[in-house]
Amino acid sequence: MLLRNLDQARIVLAITVAIFIAAALGLPGFLDPGNLIAIVRSISVLGILALGMALVVIGRGIDLSMVAVMAMSVAWYLHLLNAGWGDHAALGVTLGAVLLIGAINGVLVAYAEVPAIFVTLATGSFAFGFVRSQVITSDAVNVPARHWILTLGQMRPGGVPADIYVFLCLAVAAFLFLRFTKWGRYVYYAGDNPVAARNSGMPVRPMLVLRYVIAALSAFVAGLLTAASLQSINTRVVNSTLLYDIVLVAVIGGIGLSGGKGGVRNVLIGAALIGIMLNAMTILDIPQLYQNLIKSTILLVAIVVDGLLNPRDEQTAQQGDI
Amino acid sequence: MRRMKTLAAAAAIVLAGLAVAQPVLADSDTAPADYAKALNGKRVILIPLAMGFDLAQGWAAILKREVTAFGGTFETRDPNWSTEAGAQAITEAISSSPRPDVLVVMAPDLNSYTRILKKAQDAGIFVLLIDNPANFKADTYMGSDWTKLGAVEAGAAVEACGEGTSKKIGLVQGDEVNATSIFQYEGIMNVINQHPDLKVVAKPVSNWDPTTSRTVTATMLQQNPDLCAIIDFWDGDATGAAAAIRDANLQGKVKLITTGGGEKSADCDMLENGTYDAVVMTELPKEAGDMVAMIKYLLQTGMKPGSYTAHLYTLEQATTKANMRPDSCWDLKALQAMAGN
Numbered sequence: 001m002l003l004r005n006l007d008q009a010r011i012v013l014a015i016t017v018a019i020f021i022a023a024a025l026g027l028p029g030f031l032d033p034g035n036l037i038a039i040v041r042s043i044s045v046l047g048i049l050a051l052g053m054a055l056v057v058i059g060r061g062i063d064l065s066m067v068a069v070m071a072m073s074v075a076w077y078l079h080l081l082n083a084g085w086g087d088h089a090a091l092g093v094t095l096g097a098v099l100l101i102g103a104i105n106g107v108l109v110a111y112a113e114v115p116a117i118f119v120t121l122a123t124g125s126f127a128f129g130f131v132r133s134q135v136i137t138s139d140a141v142n143v144p145a146r147h148w149i150l151t152l153g154q155m156r157p158g159g160v161p162a163d164i165y166v167f168l169c170l171a172v173a174a175f176l177f178l179r180f181t182k183w184g185r186y187v188y189y190a191g192d193n194p195v196a197a198r199n200s201g202m203p204v205r206p207m208l209v210l211r212y213v214i215a216a217l218s219a220f221v222a223g224l225l226t227a228a229s230l231q232s233i234n235t236r237v238v239n240s241t242l243l244y245d246i247v248l249v250a251v252i253g254g255i256g257l258s259g260g261k262g263g264v265r266n267v268l269i270g271a272a273l274i275g276i277m278l279n280a281m282t283i284l285d286i287p288q289l290y291q292n293l294i295k296s297t298i299l300l301v302a303i304v305v306d307g308l309l310n311p312r313d314e315q316t317a318q319q320g321d322i
Numbered sequence: 323m324r325r326m327k328t329l330a331a332a333a334a335i336v337l338a339g340l341a342v343a344q345p346v347l348a349d350s351d352t353a354p355a356d357y358a359k360a361l362n363g364k365r366v367i368l369i370p371l372a373m374g375f376d377l378a379q380g381w382a383a384i385l386k387r388e389v390t391a392f393g394g395t396f397e398t399r400d401p402n403w404s405t406e407a408g409a410q411a412i413t414e415a416i417s418s419s420p421r422p423d424v425l426v427v428m429a430p431d432l433n434s435y436t437r438i439l440k441k442a443q444d445a446g447i448f449v450l451l452i453d454n455p456a457n458f459k460a461d462t463y464m465g466s467d468w469t470k471l472g473a474v475e476a477g478a479a480v481e482a483c484g485e486g487t488s489k490k491i492g493l494v495q496g497d498e499v500n501a502t503s504i505f506q507y508e509g510i511m512n513v514i515n516q517h518p519d520l521k522v523v524a525k526p527v528s529n530w531d532p533t534t535s536r537t538v539t540a541t542m543l544q545q546n547p548d549l550c551a552i553i554d555f556w557d558g559d560a561t562g563a564a565a566a567i568r569d570a571n572l573q574g575k576v577k578l579i580t581t582g583g584g585e586k587s588a589d590c591d592m593l594e595n596g597t598y599d600a601v602v603m604t605e606l607p608k609e610a611g612d613m614v615a616m617i618k619y620l621l622q623t624g625m626k627p628g629s630y631t632a633h634l635y636t637l638e639q640a641t642t643k644a645n646m647r648p649d650s651c652w653d654l655k656a657l658q659a660m661a662g663n
Binding site: 028029032034035038041042045132137138139140142153161226229230231232234235236237239240278279282283285287288289291 | 372374375376379402403404495497498524525526527529530531532533536537538540541542544545558559561562565569587588654658
């Protein structure tokens with residue numbers, strides 16, 4: 001009976017706790033407050049992106065433009081500042097562009113009914129290509145001296161970096177939205193069965209647009225925090241595996257790609273697993289090739305165990321499973 | 323009358339002398355014509371890993387100016403860090419018309435481009451390999467001897483880890499497949515192994531990503547706050563290691579050593595403000611000058627592409643705030659303005 005209750009989130013949580021305990025016992029300095037803060041910090045930007053992604057995925061969508069929006073919006077913002085623009089004007093322009101991309105994603109998916117995977121792939125490429133070719137001249141853009149972003153990056157209230165506070169605040173906000181607001185609850189209904197949700201009178205399409213706009217905004221916040229910490233933004237991140245990591249965090253935590261399932265809890269579990277694994281393997285100084293092998297093996301184990309304990313059948317399977 | 327005859331004779335002699343002298347004057351220097359004949363209209367294509375980083379833009383600016391000046395055409399391709407897109411660009415270049423005469427290629431790793439670059443040489447195209455070594459007999463390789471470069475970085479670390487320090491060094495490798503990373507590591511370890519008192523305590527990998535570099539460096543410093551030096555394998559991601567050092571309040575105590583293209587804002591400004599303590603820099607104008615020289619030379623030799631190979635290594639030295647000169651770095655903006663692009 002106990003095994004029956006083990007859904008993927010609980011399995012991953014169990015694995016995460018097991019690794020945490022093993023690392024705490026076996027690795028010197030792992031439980032040091034500084035190290036624990038470093039772990040949370042290493043996943044706060046990833047976590048913020050995963051929160052935005054989770055919102056979209058629960059509503060049975062996916063947003064592949066997030067990393068491009070994150071890097072290119074902030075690169076554009078910093079470029080405008082370096083070109084002598086005022087802070088308000090620069091922020092206004094880039095924020096407007098971020099909202100526009102989110103709205104375009106949403107409108108094309110909701111009203112033109114183009115599959116989200118294609119829409120967001122295209123808008124992501126567009127955002128990268130446009131800013132990279134028309135706006136900025138080099139991969140990396142530095143934060144200008146004495147800018148508030150630098151101050152943000154240096155802030156340590158209570159000895160904890162600002163990224164962590166932002167991540168936690170956004171996690172709480174997402175939790176409250178999904179759990180206690182009407183539109184938040186509707187996300188699950190729309191994700192589980194869009195047609196039924198629509199027939200029962202929910203504003204399915206405007207809600208969908210809203211989710212993509214929120215995802216784009218969370219990408220912008222993640223980009224600002226990245227720039228704050230590194231004092232520059234490198235647009236090469238668009239070519240990295242960050243996008244897969246975001247999807248991974250959401251999915252490994254138990255948010256099904258078919259929609260209607262999961263919540264903030266799952267994002268936190270998924271992000272914790274990734275953060276603790278990377279930290280422990282770095283302390284152990286494991287070569288990268290083995291790191292990838294270990295990471296993928298743990299993920300496969302979680303998926304296989306979930307498949308065995310919670311087999312899919314006609315009752316649980318949904319149309320639109322990826 | 324007699325006088326007239328004498329004058330006429332004298333004139334004739336002078337004229338005859340001139341007539342004899344004329345050809346001598348005309349072929350006094352035929353070289354410019356040969357030079358023009360060999361180089362005029364030649365097509366040179368630069369295919370770096372991406373056009374969006376300092377080295378590629380610096381090379382392009384200098385090559386464009388020089389190639390255009392000798393009457394050739396210069397083009398670039400931007401694979402944007404994609405090996406497939408780069409291979410595609412080379413394949414397309416080989417079959418394009420008019421066929422390019424020189425390909426200047428930066429290979430992503432040791433083996434990916436080996437076959438197509440051989441194909442290019444077979445088609446009569448000279449191939450210059452830049453910055454990243456590959457298992458391929460290029461007409462010339464120009465760029466760093468990465469083993470040497472690693473050794474120079476390690477030398478700077480040895481200096482930073484003198485008496486009274488922990489003698490502990492951390493490495494932030496690029497990846498574990500790229501020649502620049504593998505050879506750099508080898509060069510570093512060669513030097514470290516000669517100093518038994520020094521110890522590499524950790525060698526995580528950044529995948530050339532600054533955020534990852536920050537995360538792994540933070541963990542490394544958490545475990546070993548007494549590190550005396552960190553060597554990050556590229557200035558493109560060393561901003562992350564620098565952030566971790568800054569966050570740990572260890573600036574000045576942990577010396578950060580890296581390597582880069584020598585662009586002013588990426589390297590010299592960072593040395594100036596103390597973000598980096600030593601940077602082994604590519605002397606880009608010199609390296610691009612070598613490229614221009616080899617292009618001019620090869621096109622005049624009439625040699626068959628692939629018949630000879632040579633290595634022109636750049637001078638590797640660690641630049642620090644102390645030995646930095648006003649011309650240690652090159653300024654991308656100034657270079658681009660000069661090349662008119």
